[in-house]
Amino acid sequence: xxxxxxxxxxxxAVLVVVVALTYVIFYLGPADPALSLCGxxxxxxxxxxxxxxxxxxxxxxxxxxxxxxxxFAGRSYGAGDVAFDCAAPCLGYSFQxxxxxSTLIGERLxxxxxxxxxxxxxxxxxxxxxxxxxxxxxxSLGDRAVTGASVxxxxxxxxxxxxxxxxxxxxxxxLLPTGGYVPLTENFGEWLRHxxxxxxxxxxxxxxxxxxxxxxxxxEQLGLDYIRTARAAGLSERRIGHYALRNLAxxxxxxxxxxxxxxLGGTVITExxxxxxxxxxxxxxxxxxTDLPVIVGTTLVGAVLIVAANLAADLLAPLLDRRLASRxxxxxxxxxxxxxxxxxxxxxxxxxxxxxxxxxxPPARHQEDPS
Amino acid sequence: MxxxxxxxxxxxxxGALAITAALALAGCSAGGNGADGSDGSGGxxxxxxxxTTAQDVEFDPAxxxxxxxxxxxxxxxxxxxxRTSPDAPTEVVPDLATDTGTPSEDGKVWTFTxxxxxxxxxxxxxxxxxVKYGLxxxxxxxxxxxLTYHKVLLEGGDDYAGPFSGxxxxxxxxxxxQTIVFHLNRPYGxxxxxxxxxxxxxxxxxxxxxxxxxxxxxxxxxxxxEKYSAGNExxxxxxxxxxxxSDDVRVGGPDExxxxxxxxxxxxxxxxxxxxxxxxxAFLATFVxxxxxxxxxxxxxxxxxLVTSGPGALEYLAMNTQSPALSDVRxxxxxxxxxxxxxxxxxxxxxxSGDYATTLITPGIAGRxxxxxxxxxxxxDVDRAQALLDEAGATDLTLRLVVTDDRVTAAEAIQEGLKxxxxxxxxxxxxxxxxxxxxxAGDGSAYDLTLSSWQPDIPSANANIQPLxxxxxxxxxxxxxxxxxxxxxxxxxxxxxSTVDAEEAGAKWAAVDRRILEDAPVVxxxxxxxxxxxxxxxxxxxxxxxxxYPNYLTVTLAR
Numbered sequence: 001x002x003x004x005x006x007x008x009x010x011x012x013a014v015l016v017v018v019v020a021l022t023y024v025i026f027y028l029g030p031a032d033p034a035l036s037l038c039g040x041x042x043x044x045x046x047x048x049x050x051x052x053x054x055x056x057x058x059x060x061x062x063x064x065x066x067x068x069x070x071x072f073a074g075r076s077y078g079a080g081d082v083a084f085d086c087a088a089p090c091l092g093y094s095f096q097x098x099x100x101x102s103t104l105i106g107e108r109l110x111x112x113x114x115x116x117x118x119x120x121x122x123x124x125x126x127x128x129x130x131x132x133x134x135x136x137x138x139x140s141l142g143d144r145a146v147t148g149a150s151v152x153x154x155x156x157x158x159x160x161x162x163x164x165x166x167x168x169x170x171x172x173x174x175l176l177p178t179g180g181y182v183p184l185t186e187n188f189g190e191w192l193r194h195x196x197x198x199x200x201x202x203x204x205x206x207x208x209x210x211x212x213x214x215x216x217x218x219x220e221q222l223g224l225d226y227i228r229t230a231r232a233a234g235l236s237e238r239r240i241g242h243y244a245l246r247n248l249a250x251x252x253x254x255x256x257x258x259x260x261x262x263x264l265g266g267t268v269i270t271e272x273x274x275x276x277x278x279x280x281x282x283x284x285x286x287x288x289x290t291d292l293p294v295i296v297g298t299t300l301v302g303a304v305l306i307v308a309a310n311l312a313a314d315l316l317a318p319l320l321d322r323r324l325a326s327r328x329x330x331x332x333x334x335x336x337x338x339x340x341x342x343x344x345x346x347x348x349x350x351x352x353x354x355x356x357x358x359x360x361x362p363p364a365r366h367q368e369d370p371s
Numbered sequence: 372m373x374x375x376x377x378x379x380x381x382x383x384x385x386g387a388l389a390i391t392a393a394l395a396l397a398g399c400s401a402g403g404n405g406a407d408g409s410d411g412s413g414g415x416x417x418x419x420x421x422x423t424t425a426q427d428v429e430f431d432p433a434x435x436x437x438x439x440x441x442x443x444x445x446x447x448x449x450x451x452x453x454r455t456s457p458d459a460p461t462e463v464v465p466d467l468a469t470d471t472g473t474p475s476e477d478g479k480v481w482t483f484t485x486x487x488x489x490x491x492x493x494x495x496x497x498x499x500x501x502v503k504y505g506l507x508x509x510x511x512x513x514x515x516x517x518l519t520y521h522k523v524l525l526e527g528g529d530d531y532a533g534p535f536s537g538x539x540x541x542x543x544x545x546x547x548x549q550t551i552v553f554h555l556n557r558p559y560g561x562x563x564x565x566x567x568x569x570x571x572x573x574x575x576x577x578x579x580x581x582x583x584x585x586x587x588x589x590x591x592x593x594x595x596x597e598k599y600s601a602g603n604e605x606x607x608x609x610x611x612x613x614x615x616x617s618d619d620v621r622v623g624g625p626d627e628x629x630x631x632x633x634x635x636x637x638x639x640x641x642x643x644x645x646x647x648x649x650x651x652x653a654f655l656a657t658f659v660x661x662x663x664x665x666x667x668x669x670x671x672x673x674x675x676x677l678v679t680s681g682p683g684a685l686e687y688l689a690m691n692t693q694s695p696a697l698s699d700v701r702x703x704x705x706x707x708x709x710x711x712x713x714x715x716x717x718x719x720x721x722x723x724s725g726d727y728a729t730t731l732i733t734p735g736i737a738g739r740x741x742x743x744x745x746x747x748x749x750x751x752d753v754d755r756a757q758a759l760l761d762e763a764g765a766t767d768l769t770l771r772l773v774v775t776d777d778r779v780t781a782a783e784a785i786q787e788g789l790k791x792x793x794x795x796x797x798x799x800x801x802x803x804x805x806x807x808x809x810x811x812a813g814d815g816s817a818y819d820l821t822l823s824s825w826q827p828d829i830p831s832a833n834a835n836i837q838p839l840x841x842x843x844x845x846x847x848x849x850x851x852x853x854x855x856x857x858x859x860x861x862x863x864x865x866x867x868x869s870t871v872d873a874e875e876a877g878a879k880w881a882a883v884d885r886r887i888l889e890d891a892p893v894v895x896x897x898x899x900x901x902x903x904x905x906x907x908x909x910x911x912x913x914x915x916x917x918x919x920y921p922n923y924l925t926v927t928l929a930r
Contacts, residue, residue, distance in 0.1 A: 031804035032812055035848040039519035040436060040828070041838055042848040046519070047812075049512045078513045084582055095516075097427050097601050098585050108602065166638055171645050178642050178649075180631060181603060275634045277426075277602035285426045285602070285633065290804035 007314070011307045018303040020064060022296050027060040031290040037095050053078055054095055056292075067092060067296065091300065092293025094286075101297035104282060108266075109301075111181055112278035114191070115198055115270070116263035122203035124256055127210020132245055134211070135218030136237075146211055153208035158201070162273035165201050179275030198274045202267065206259055210252065217248050249320040254313050261309030265302030417928040419625035419909070420653035426633040427601045431585035432572035433509040434516040438828065439567045440915070440922040441656075444621070445607060445628065446590040447572035450483050450502065450551075451563050452620040453830070455915025455922045457681070460735055461830045463563045464619060467497060467573065467591070471563040478558030478871040483566065485549045490612040491575060492590040499545035501573035506543060507534040509570035514581060518568045518828055526554045535581065558869040560876045564829040593623030605630040622911070624927030625652075636660050643904040644673055652928050654905035654912060654921070661720055664902055668723065676905050678912055682726040682734045682898030683919025684826035685835070686719075688785060689852035689893045694819045696770060703891035705759035707745040708752045710894045711788030716749070718784040725897035731839070731884045732832045733898050735916030738877025739832065744888050756792040768794045773810060773818035776800040781822060796820070812846055815854045823852055824899060830917040832880035833868045840864070840887050853892035860887055 035042070037050040051057040055066060055077065066075065074088035086093045091101040130150070134143035153161075170178040176197050182190040221227065221244035230240050266280025279298055286294035421442075428442055429435040437443035439453045452466035463471050468483040475481075489497040508514055510522060511533025522528045526542035534540075542554040555562070565571075573591055578584060586599040593615075594607035607628040615623055631639075634655075640663035642650040659667060659677070667677045688710060690703045697703055712727050719725065726734075729743035746752045760768070770789075774782045779800050786796040799818075801809060809817040827834030838844050841864050844851035863886060867879035888895075901919045905912045910929040914921050 029805060030801070030808040030813075032808045032848075033804075035807055035812060037516045038848050039515050039517050039522070040849075041519055041523075041844060043519070043523070044847045046512075046515055047847050050515055053512055084513070098582065099601065104601070107600070163638070167641070171641060171647070174647060178638050178647070179634065272633075273635050273638060275631065275638070277600075277633055281426070281602060281633055288803065 007311065011311060014307060015300065015303055016068075019068070019296060019300050022299045023064045023067065023292075024060060026290075026292050026295060027063070032056075033095075033290045033292050036289060036291075067293075091297035094291055094294050096289055096291050097294070101293050104294065105279065105297060105301050108277060108279045108282050109264070110183075111276055112264055112266050112271075112280070114184065114195060115202070115267065115276065115278055116260060118195055118199040119202035119206065119263055120256060120260055122199050123207035123259070124210060124252070126203055127207035128214050128245075128248075128252060130207070131211040131214025132218055132241065135215045135222065136241065138219055143215075146215070150208035150211045153204050154212070156205065158205055158267075158269040159273055161205060162198075162201050162270055165197050166273070169197055179273070181276045194274075194276075198267075198270050198276060202263070202270055210255065213251060213255065214245075214248055217251065218244055221247055250317060253316055253320055257309040257313030257316075258306070261302075261306030264305040264309075266298070415622075415624050415626070415927065416930060417625050417652055417908070418627040418629060419926060419928055420629045420631060420650075421656050421923075422631045422634045422636075422639040422653060423656040424634055424636050425656075428599075428605050428630055428632070429585055430588040430596060430599075431514065431581075432505055432517070432569040432574065432588070433511070433514040434585060435569040436516075436518050436828070437569055438918050438920060440620075440918065440924055441920060442630070442923060443569055443572075444592065444924050445594045446588060446592045446596065446610075447569060448489075448497075448591040448618070448621075449568065449571035450566040451571075452567055453915075454620055455913070455917070457913055457915060459916065460737055461915050461917040463567060466567070466618070466620065467502070468566075472566060474558075474562070474871050478560065478869065479555045481553045481555070481562045481566075483551050483553075485551070486617050487549065489591070489614065489617055491573060492595045492610045492612050493575070494612065495575045495589070496548070497573045497591060498548040499551035500548070501575050502551055502571065503540075503543045503545050504534060504576050505572050505574035506570050507531075507540050508574060508581065509533075510540065511535055511581070517570055520565045520568060520828070521570060524555045524557070524559055524562070524565065526556045528556075534576075557865075558871060560868065560871040560873065561829065561831045561833050564831050564834075567829065593618075593621050594628060597627075600632075602633050604632060621924040622927060624911070624925075637663060640667070640904055643676070643906055644670055646672060646676070646907050651906035651908035654909055654926070655903060659902045659904050663904075664720065664723065667902075667904060673904070676907065676909075677902060678905065678914060678921065679723060679902045680900050680914040680919035681916055682728075682900060683917070684824045684899045684901075685728055685731065685733050686725065686822070686824040686896045686899050687728070687893040688896060689821050689823060690891065691815055691819050691821075691852075691854055692856070692890075692892050693815050693854040696765075696768060696819055699763045699765065700890055701759045701763035702765050702768070704745070705756040705763070705765075705792060706789065706794070707756075707891050707894050708759065709756035709789050709792035709794060710785060710896070711751050711791070712749040712896050714750075714784040714788055715781055715896050718780045719897065719899070723900060723902060725899040728895035728898045730895060731887060731893075732835045732880060733827075733917075736827075736830050736832055736835060737873065738880045740881040740884070742885060744885070745891075751788060751791075753791045760792060760794075766793075770794060770796050770819040771799060771817075772796045772820040772822070773799045773801060773806065774822045775803050775806045778822050785820070785822070807848065810852055811848045811850060815846065821852055822896075823850070825850065826918060832877065832884070833864075836880065836883060836887070837864050837868065840892065855887070855890070855892040857887075857890060860890075 034047055034051040034054055034056055037054060038047045055063060070086065070090035072088055074090045075086055077084040077093055084093050086100045089102060093100050094104060097104060130146045134146040137143055166178050169176045177194055180194055182194055184191045227240055227244060230243065266278050266283055268280035268284050271278045271281040272284060282294060283298040430446055432447050435443045440455055448466050450466060450468045451463050451471050454462045454464045465471055467485055467489060469486055472481045472483050485497065485499060491497055509517055510531045525540065527540060531540050544552040575589060578589055587596060590610045593610055593613045595610040597608040598606040609626055636655060636657045637660050639655050640659050643655055644663060644667050667673045690697050690706060716724060727749045730741065732739040772782050772785060779798065782798045786798060789796050810821050825839055838850050840851060840855050840860060842856040842861050845854050863883045867876055867883055870876035870879055903921055908928050909926060911925050911927045912921055
């Protein structure tokens with residue numbers, strides 16, 4: 001319990017730092033957001049009025065304080081009939097888009113959610129299957145093909161892959177639309193048609209990392225004593241593969257969690273190339289137009305999503321790896337004892353001595369531009 | 372097209388300056404070059420799709436900077452409108468009013484009479500009161516961001532803060548439902564043009580929440596907003612209250628117009644080049660990106676679906692006259708000779724990107740006189756430049772050229788040109804917002820030279836010159852980027868803009884043009900041409916002599 005509270009507190013601290021840093025970076029930058037609200041031609045008094053109205057006329061710490069306070073208490077800009085109200089949780093108001101940032105994010109999040117869920121499912125399935133398959137016969141032609149494709153995918157710039165996919169599927173064989181988004185509630189078929197290409201592109205780009213991770217870990221697992229023992233005991237290769245794969249659940253989950261958080265926060269380039277109105281496109285446009293409230297708001301929400309996804313992965317870990325659950329129950333025990341009591345034994349009965357299946361930490365990775 | 376920063380407002384069709392290509396996206400387009408991109412007479416009906424890189428469209432007349440012939444013109448009529456033609460100067464014509472306004476003897480009082488029987492989309496009659504209320508709204512600080520030309524002209528406008536506090540602006544009189552009278556603080560010859568800017572659209576007093584009016588504005592034009600989804604799409608459908616017989620400038624061709632927002636211009640341009648089934652009844656409101664422009668020029672499938680405007684916005688090199696290095700007029704004149712305009716145009720994409728410029732007033736604007744103060748060779752005259760530098764005693768000159776990051780290649784062409792005369796140039800590139808803050812705002816100490824372009828909000832010499840050279844337009848986000856402050860020129864601008872007789876005013880503006888260039892605050896580089904693509908189902912896609920954007924109001928679909 002205390003551990004959980006500690007974690008939550010650390011997560012909160014991360015979020016506060018993210019907000020403060022984003023605010024300060026853009027505040028210290030040379031841009032003046034009020035210029036966009038002054039008419040043309042812009043009279044000096046109009047510019048002053050615009051700054052005051054937007055709340056950009058006070059020092060950064062005071063603006064930051066007002067921003068954080070508004071998350072809990074809401075705020076309003078201007079006065080009288082035309083005051084712009086922003087109810088709690090207020091993440092600021094976009095004067096360029098005429099909407100509270102929370103409303104904008106509320107509109108964009110379902111799009112990013114749709115992109116993320118499809119991409120995650122596809123990339124995990126494709127990546128794990130390809131990695132496991134190629135690990136079965138290292139250095140075979142199939143293995144080389146998978147490894148080669150994953151190198152290409154991991155190093156290709158997302159916009160190139162996206163544009164190539166459009167050229168191939170949309171222009172060459174007019175099969176799919178070139179871009180745009182149709183809400184699920186309007187037309188399921190069109191929703192699917194508009195999302196297939198982005199899903200495939202993201203799955204290709206991000207799936208490469210899964211394939212490489214699974215392949216190398218599987219090869220390592222398959223060389224371990226418990227596998228040899230299992231083979232000697234006459235288990236089928238198929239079952240052995242399953243045992244080895246189960247030991248990869250933890251690192252793959254960690255990766256999925258990271259990707260989920262990042263994809264929910266928006267995929268800047270994929271969304272732009274495919275004309276999808278998600279969080280990434282919102283952030284990109286806000287950056288181009290110095291829409292400071294939107295920049296800070298989307299960054300904060302993106303950070304919350306990543307922190308939450310990691311937290312979820314941590315909570316899931318004991319379910320996926322019994323050793324962690326038992327370590328928690330009996331802790332602090334030595335890791336050797338924990339390992340001894342843990343999984344390989346449960347997988348391959350009778351080989352209790354086996355197994356340092358240390359979960360492989362996720363490698364540093366190429367992620368398609370999480371915002 | 373216009374300015375960078377406000378992407379949205381500006382973009383979709385807005386007005387003035389063309390600073391970044393990126394921004395430009397949004398909106399405006401143009402065709403020209405004699406350009407009639409249409410392949411025949413269009414009929415009515417169908418759904419026209421307009422692709423844009425902008426993520427929103429501004430439909431509140433108070434906050435819009437749209438040109439009279441682009442997006443806002445589809446939903447908002449004003450007192451006057453523009454009639455554009457590829458081979459004749461753009462004219463100001465009556466729209467809601469029966470004529471283009473009657474000035475008093477001294478040019479300070481302008482009277483308009485509204486046509487009878489016009490209605491807004493909700494059935495409210497369009498009266499002088501609704502036009503007055505629309506204008507009053509534009510004074511509210513909460514609804515700032517639009518074109519403000521009227522705000523500095525109307526008497527008492529300085530102290531007026533909009534109608535929401537119950538105050539009204541007395542300098543707009545509405546003696547009866549059809550008559551509206553404007554009292555200006557000085558004579559102003561271009562007032563008929565000013566009356567075509569967005570704020571002169573009618574807004575009923577019970578129009579609803581001013582905060583959300585931008586997405587649910589009550590239409591007076593052929594289309595009403597049916598759906599508004601920022602960052603995704605806007606759907607316009609027919610406004611049945613619009614009377615085509617009362618409107619000489621809008622065709623109201625398609626039954627429905629859909630704006631696809633936040634698009635990638637390269638992807639859309641590819642779709643249009645390929646003439647995909649879903650892109651045939653569509654055009655791209657953003658300029659065609661350079662790579663696709665080259666492709667489209669050489670693809671026989673494209674043909675006249677690529678429409679290029681005539682010479683439009685002035686692209687120029689501004690010399691900061693307040694920078695110590697450039698305070699001597701001879702140094703600035705030397706730069707006029709040293710710049711290589713042909714290298715600049717090559718960097719911008721060659722001949723299709725524009726014609727060489729030598730004047731401040733752009734082609735297609737009444738009163739323009741062609742002249743060239745600094746030689747006729749676009750490659751420049753290095754010897755003259757060196758002689759002037761020697762005379763000024765300027766040696767080892769090093770200048771900072773601050774540009775937006777989409778203009779770096781063009782900046783390098785300037786750098787190479789000046790190097791020939793021994794002037795070294797350091798290029799600093801900034802993103803649009805930072806550039807605006809350092810160059811259009813700021814104290815001017817951050818740059819010696821900068822590149823910019825200017826497309827006037829209305830087709831008049833005044834709108835060409837005043838925003839770039841009057842001393843009141845220095846800093847605060849305005850566009851006197853040379854920080855040129857010459858009382859004699861300020862007085863001449865005031866005098867010319869106060870002249871009501873068009874011919875007399877034209878002669879005065881031509882004189883001001885030449886007078887300013889004698890002081891060499893800017894080097895005119897090219898009058899840029901904008902290129903646009905449309906699908907095979909789009910007809911009547913034309914770009915007038917002004918502005919260098921297509922006229923959305925007359926586009927139809929070939930059926």
